[in-house]
Amino acid sequence: MSGDPVRGDPVRGETTDLVAAALQALGDATRRDIFERILARPSRIVFLAESAPVSRPAVSHHVRVLKEAGLVREEDGLLIATTDVLPAIRVYFDRLWFEASVGESWMRERFAVSRRMHWRGAEIGVAAPRSKSA
Amino acid sequence: MSRLASTESPPPAGPELFQALAEPRRRQLLETLVSGVQEVGELSRRCDIPRTLVVHHLGVLRRAGLVQFQRRHAFVRPECLETLRRYFDLALTAAAISTLPR
Numbered sequence: 001m002s003g004d005p006v007r008g009d010p011v012r013g014e015t016t017d018l019v020a021a022a023l024q025a026l027g028d029a030t031r032r033d034i035f036e037r038i039l040a041r042p043s044r045i046v047f048l049a050e051s052a053p054v055s056r057p058a059v060s061h062h063v064r065v066l067k068e069a070g071l072v073r074e075e076d077g078l079l080i081a082t083t084d085v086l087p088a089i090r091v092y093f094d095r096l097w098f099e100a101s102v103g104e105s106w107m108r109e110r111f112a113v114s115r116r117m118h119w120r121g122a123e124i125g126v127a128a129p130r131s132k133s134a
Numbered sequence: 135m136s137r138l139a140s141t142e143s144p145p146p147a148g149p150e151l152f153q154a155l156a157e158p159r160r161r162q163l164l165e166t167l168v169s170g171v172q173e174v175g176e177l178s179r180r181c182d183i184p185r186t187l188v189v190h191h192l193g194v195l196r197r198a199g200l201v202q203f204q205r206r207h208a209f210v211r212p213e214c215l216e217t218l219r220r221y222f223d224l225a226l227t228a229a230a231i232s233t234l235p236r
Contacts, residue, residue: 020158027156029149039228081229090222097219099168101212 018070019092022085025069030054031062035081038072042080147221151214154198159183160191164200164210172207 026032034048045063049056063079066072070085154160162181171177174192178185192208195201200214 020161023152023161024156024158027153029152032149032152039225039232042232081225081232083226083229083233086222086226086229090219090226093215093218093222096164096168096210097212097215100210100215 016088018085019088021069022071022089025065025071028062030058031065034059034062035066035071038066038079039081042078044077044079048079147217150198151200151218154194154200155218157191157194159187160195163188163191164195167201167208167210172209174206174208177208 026035030053034052037043037048045056045060048063049059052059054062063072067074070082072079073082074080155164159181163177163183166177166180171180174185174188177183177192178188181188183191192201192203196203196208198214200211201208202211203209
Protein backbone atom coordinates (compact mmCIF):
# COMPACT_ATOMS: atom_id res chain seq x y z
CA MET A 1 0.00 0.00 0.00
CA SER A 2 1.48 3.33 -0.96
CA GLY A 3 2.14 5.71 1.88
CA ASP A 4 2.75 3.08 4.56
CA PRO A 5 4.77 5.20 6.98
CA VAL A 6 6.75 2.26 8.36
CA ARG A 7 7.62 0.14 5.34
CA GLY A 8 7.67 2.91 2.79
CA ASP A 9 10.25 3.00 0.01
CA PRO A 10 11.36 6.48 -1.12
CA VAL A 11 12.27 5.10 -4.56
CA ARG A 12 8.64 4.06 -4.99
CA GLY A 13 7.54 7.51 -3.87
CA GLU A 14 6.66 6.34 -0.39
CA THR A 15 7.92 7.77 2.86
CA THR A 16 9.93 5.66 5.26
CA ASP A 17 9.49 6.46 8.92
CA LEU A 18 12.84 8.28 8.79
CA VAL A 19 11.70 10.55 5.97
CA ALA A 20 8.36 11.01 7.73
CA ALA A 21 10.03 12.02 11.00
CA ALA A 22 12.34 14.48 9.20
CA LEU A 23 9.49 16.11 7.25
CA GLN A 24 7.44 16.30 10.41
CA ALA A 25 10.36 17.99 12.20
CA LEU A 26 10.80 20.53 9.39
CA GLY A 27 7.09 21.40 9.35
CA ASP A 28 7.63 23.92 12.15
CA ALA A 29 8.96 27.21 10.75
CA THR A 30 11.15 28.07 13.77
CA ARG A 31 12.62 24.58 13.83
CA ARG A 32 13.38 24.68 10.12
CA ASP A 33 15.02 28.06 10.62
CA ILE A 34 17.25 26.57 13.33
CA PHE A 35 18.05 23.60 11.07
CA GLU A 36 19.01 25.94 8.22
CA ARG A 37 21.33 27.88 10.49
CA ILE A 38 23.03 24.67 11.61
CA LEU A 39 23.27 23.65 7.94
CA ALA A 40 24.95 26.91 7.04
CA ARG A 41 27.48 26.53 9.83
CA PRO A 42 27.83 24.11 12.79
CA SER A 43 26.69 25.95 15.89
CA ARG A 44 25.90 25.73 19.60
CA ILE A 45 22.62 26.14 21.42
CA VAL A 46 23.88 29.34 23.12
CA PHE A 47 24.59 31.02 19.76
CA LEU A 48 21.36 29.77 18.22
CA ALA A 49 19.36 31.09 21.20
CA GLU A 50 20.94 34.56 20.90
CA SER A 51 19.25 35.36 17.61
CA ALA A 52 16.24 33.05 17.74
CA PRO A 53 12.80 34.63 18.29
CA VAL A 54 12.09 32.05 21.02
CA SER A 55 13.46 31.28 24.49
CA ARG A 56 16.54 29.15 25.08
CA PRO A 57 14.54 26.16 26.44
CA ALA A 58 12.42 26.34 23.27
CA VAL A 59 15.59 26.29 21.15
CA SER A 60 16.83 23.27 23.13
CA HIS A 61 13.54 21.52 22.48
CA HIS A 62 13.68 22.22 18.72
CA VAL A 63 17.26 20.98 18.60
CA ARG A 64 16.25 17.80 20.44
CA VAL A 65 13.50 17.14 17.87
CA LEU A 66 16.00 17.71 15.02
CA LYS A 67 18.42 15.27 16.66
CA GLU A 68 15.69 12.65 17.16
CA ALA A 69 14.73 13.04 13.51
CA GLY A 70 18.34 12.29 12.55
CA LEU A 71 18.86 15.68 10.87
CA VAL A 72 21.37 16.98 13.40
CA ARG A 73 24.00 15.43 15.64
CA GLU A 74 26.00 16.86 18.52
CA GLU A 75 29.76 16.66 19.00
CA ASP A 76 31.08 18.23 22.21
CA GLY A 77 28.18 20.67 22.25
CA LEU A 78 28.66 21.54 18.60
CA LEU A 79 25.54 20.92 16.50
CA ILE A 80 26.27 19.56 13.01
CA ALA A 81 23.84 18.74 10.21
CA THR A 82 24.03 15.06 9.21
CA THR A 83 23.80 13.47 5.78
CA ASP A 84 21.84 10.49 7.18
CA VAL A 85 18.27 11.29 6.12
CA LEU A 86 18.66 14.01 3.48
CA PRO A 87 19.46 11.62 0.58
CA ALA A 88 16.27 9.62 1.25
CA ILE A 89 14.20 12.81 1.37
CA ARG A 90 15.72 13.91 -1.91
CA VAL A 91 14.97 10.56 -3.54
CA TYR A 92 11.40 10.81 -2.24
CA PHE A 93 10.82 14.20 -3.92
CA ASP A 94 12.77 13.14 -7.02
CA ARG A 95 10.39 10.25 -7.42
CA LEU A 96 7.25 12.35 -6.84
CA TRP A 97 8.53 14.98 -9.28
CA PHE A 98 9.36 12.33 -11.85
CA GLU A 99 5.91 10.75 -11.61
CA ALA A 100 4.17 14.13 -11.71
CA SER A 101 6.08 15.47 -14.70
CA VAL A 102 7.90 13.12 -17.06
CA GLY A 103 7.12 9.67 -15.65
CA GLU A 104 4.30 8.61 -17.90
CA SER A 105 5.61 9.99 -21.18
CA TRP A 106 9.06 8.58 -20.43
CA MET A 107 7.64 5.10 -19.87
CA ARG A 108 5.55 5.32 -23.04
CA GLU A 109 8.54 6.47 -25.06
CA ARG A 110 10.77 3.76 -23.63
CA PHE A 111 8.32 0.95 -24.36
CA ALA A 112 7.60 2.31 -27.83
CA VAL A 113 11.33 2.28 -28.62
CA SER A 114 11.90 -1.27 -27.37
CA ARG A 115 8.86 -2.54 -29.32
CA ARG A 116 10.09 -0.84 -32.51
CA MET A 117 13.50 -2.42 -32.12
CA HIS A 118 11.92 -5.79 -31.51
CA TRP A 119 9.93 -5.55 -34.74
CA ARG A 120 12.94 -4.40 -36.71
CA GLY A 121 14.89 -7.37 -35.41
CA ALA A 122 12.12 -9.72 -36.53
CA GLU A 123 12.07 -8.14 -40.01
CA ILE A 124 15.70 -8.65 -40.79
CA GLY A 125 15.79 -12.07 -39.15
CA VAL A 126 17.99 -11.41 -36.12
CA ALA A 127 17.22 -11.67 -32.45
CA ALA A 128 15.69 -8.55 -30.93
CA PRO A 129 18.34 -6.47 -29.20
CA ARG A 130 18.30 -6.55 -25.43
CA SER A 131 16.37 -3.79 -23.79
CA LYS A 132 19.65 -2.40 -22.40
CA SER A 133 20.48 -0.90 -25.79
CA ALA A 134 17.05 0.68 -26.10
CA MET B 135 -9.44 30.40 -9.59
CA SER B 136 -7.98 27.35 -11.33
CA ARG B 137 -6.88 29.48 -14.27
CA LEU B 138 -5.00 31.79 -11.95
CA ALA B 139 -3.45 28.88 -10.07
CA SER B 140 -2.02 27.41 -13.26
CA THR B 141 -0.16 30.58 -14.16
CA GLU B 142 1.33 31.20 -10.71
CA SER B 143 5.09 31.14 -10.48
CA PRO B 144 6.70 28.21 -8.66
CA PRO B 145 6.25 28.68 -4.93
CA PRO B 146 9.25 29.46 -2.75
CA ALA B 147 10.19 26.94 -0.07
CA GLY B 148 8.00 28.76 2.44
CA PRO B 149 6.50 27.72 5.79
CA GLU B 150 3.14 26.70 4.23
CA LEU B 151 4.90 24.23 1.97
CA PHE B 152 6.74 22.45 4.79
CA GLN B 153 3.73 22.59 7.07
CA ALA B 154 1.66 20.92 4.34
CA LEU B 155 4.24 18.13 4.01
CA ALA B 156 4.48 17.45 7.74
CA GLU B 157 1.11 15.65 7.83
CA PRO B 158 1.30 11.89 6.91
CA ARG B 159 -2.14 11.86 5.29
CA ARG B 160 -1.32 14.83 3.09
CA ARG B 161 1.82 13.03 1.90
CA GLN B 162 -0.27 9.93 1.25
CA LEU B 163 -2.68 12.06 -0.83
CA LEU B 164 0.25 13.56 -2.72
CA GLU B 165 1.67 10.10 -3.46
CA THR B 166 -1.73 8.92 -4.68
CA LEU B 167 -2.20 12.06 -6.81
CA VAL B 168 1.06 11.54 -8.72
CA SER B 169 0.06 7.92 -9.36
CA GLY B 170 -2.73 9.31 -11.51
CA VAL B 171 -5.78 9.46 -9.23
CA GLN B 172 -7.36 12.93 -9.47
CA GLU B 173 -10.96 12.68 -8.34
CA VAL B 174 -11.93 13.37 -4.71
CA GLY B 175 -14.16 10.30 -4.31
CA GLU B 176 -11.49 8.00 -5.75
CA LEU B 177 -8.80 9.60 -3.57
CA SER B 178 -11.03 9.05 -0.54
CA ARG B 179 -11.46 5.34 -1.41
CA ARG B 180 -7.80 4.69 -2.24
CA CYS B 181 -6.40 6.45 0.81
CA ASP B 182 -9.19 5.36 3.15
CA ILE B 183 -9.70 8.97 4.28
CA PRO B 184 -13.21 10.46 4.69
CA ARG B 185 -14.24 12.64 1.75
CA THR B 186 -14.55 15.83 3.84
CA LEU B 187 -11.05 15.30 5.20
CA VAL B 188 -9.70 14.73 1.67
CA VAL B 189 -11.23 18.08 0.63
CA HIS B 190 -9.68 19.76 3.67
CA HIS B 191 -6.19 18.31 3.04
CA LEU B 192 -6.38 19.14 -0.68
CA GLY B 193 -7.18 22.72 0.35
CA VAL B 194 -4.04 22.85 2.50
CA LEU B 195 -1.98 21.38 -0.35
CA ARG B 196 -3.46 23.93 -2.76
CA ARG B 197 -2.68 26.88 -0.49
CA ALA B 198 0.88 25.53 -0.19
CA GLY B 199 1.09 25.57 -3.99
CA LEU B 200 1.52 21.80 -4.31
CA VAL B 201 -1.84 21.08 -5.91
CA GLN B 202 -4.09 22.84 -8.38
CA PHE B 203 -7.63 22.12 -9.48
CA GLN B 204 -9.01 21.82 -12.98
CA ARG B 205 -12.65 20.89 -13.52
CA ARG B 206 -13.00 19.42 -10.03
CA HIS B 207 -9.90 17.28 -10.50
CA ALA B 208 -6.75 17.76 -8.46
CA PHE B 209 -3.27 17.82 -10.01
CA VAL B 210 0.17 18.01 -8.45
CA ARG B 211 2.27 20.94 -9.65
CA PRO B 212 5.67 19.53 -10.71
CA GLU B 213 7.28 22.99 -10.33
CA CYS B 214 6.58 22.84 -6.62
CA LEU B 215 8.23 19.43 -6.33
CA GLU B 216 11.13 20.92 -8.28
CA THR B 217 11.45 23.57 -5.55
CA LEU B 218 11.61 20.81 -2.92
CA ARG B 219 14.18 18.78 -4.89
CA ARG B 220 16.38 21.86 -5.13
CA TYR B 221 15.91 22.64 -1.43
CA PHE B 222 16.99 19.18 -0.27
CA ASP B 223 19.74 19.04 -2.86
CA LEU B 224 21.23 22.21 -1.36
CA ALA B 225 20.61 20.94 2.17
CA LEU B 226 22.48 17.72 1.39
CA THR B 227 25.40 19.62 -0.14
CA ALA B 228 25.57 21.94 2.86
CA ALA B 229 25.41 19.00 5.30
CA ALA B 230 28.11 17.12 3.37
CA ILE B 231 30.39 20.18 3.53
CA SER B 232 29.86 20.64 7.26
CA THR B 233 30.77 17.00 7.97
CA LEU B 234 34.11 17.34 6.14
CA PRO B 235 37.10 17.11 8.49
CA ARG B 236 38.49 20.53 9.25
